Amino acid sequence: KAGVTQTPRYLIKTRGQQVTLSCSPISGHRSVSWYQQTPGQGLQFLFEYFSETQRNKGNFPGRFSGRQFSNSRSEMNVSTLELGDSALYLCASSLADPRTDTQYFGPGTRLTVL
Amino acid sequence: QQQVKQSPQSLIVQKGGISIINCAYENTAFDYFPWYQQFPGKGPALLIAIRPDVSEKKEGRFTISFNKSAKQFSLHIMDSQPGDSATYFCAAGPMGSNYKLTFGKGTLLTVNP
Numbered sequence: 001k002a003g004v005t006q007t008p009r010y011l012i013k014t015r016g017q018q019v020t021l022s023c024s025p026i027s028g029h030r031s032v033s034w035y036q037q038t039p040g041q042g043l044q045f046l047f048e049y050f051s052e053t054q055r056n057k058g059n060f061p062g063r064f065s066g067r068q069f070s071n072s073r074s075e076m077n078v079s080t081l082e083l084g085d086s087a088l089y090l091c092a093s094s095l096a097d098p099r100t101d102t103q104y105f106g107p108g109t110r111l112t113v114l
Numbered sequence: 115q116q117q118v119k120q121s122p123q124s125l126i127v128q129k130g131g132i133s134i135i136n137c138a139y140e141n142t143a144f145d146y147f148p149w150y151q152q153f154p155g156k157g158p159a160l161l162i163a164i165r166p167d168v169s170e171k172k173e174g175r176f177t178i179s180f181n182k183s184a185k186q187f188s189l190h191i192m193d194s195q196p197g198d199s200a201t202y203f204c205a206a207g208p209m210g211s212n213y214k215l216t217f218g219k220g221t222l223l224t225v226n227p
Contacts, residue, residue, distance in 0.1 A: 042218065043203060090157050104160075107157050
């Protein structure tokens, strides 16, 4: 069974631009969560989607948004990029409920904002 | 702010030794405590998890000890191997509807051969 895939793996953008990251969950998984990982703040929860609906949200500004498609694939968008948005963005999928089902992480997208 | 404090930041252990990583949490609503292992260039992978109805859980060489009254939990890696060298994250989360994991800052473990 293929794992969680994320594209692109690396991305370089400049301040003020916007970016869209993509995540394909493990086949059959319907819950997709997004995390931001930085050396200073560690892993921080962004949001979780289930059946095309945002079910939970972390403490990030509205510039961070996401969506989920009917095939459970998910995208994350960051608008008006800031230098501090440089991070590894991780996507994790689980069968239905990350509270009871194991979350499997993808390799991440490394975003650099110049 | 809900926090999970993890220590130490880095740890060097000799092959065959015991690695111990500690975490402390503040929110008494937390009732799910997983540990993740992350290798360079990879996403975190669930290693072992515990719920507060037990004080210890063991899976192979990995053991979680949980102290509910002290709001602390720890990961013990017995007979540490060079292949265990990675970054380890503890996390905690509530089982309520507003579920989201709060992670510790991570511990870089190096096991020398």
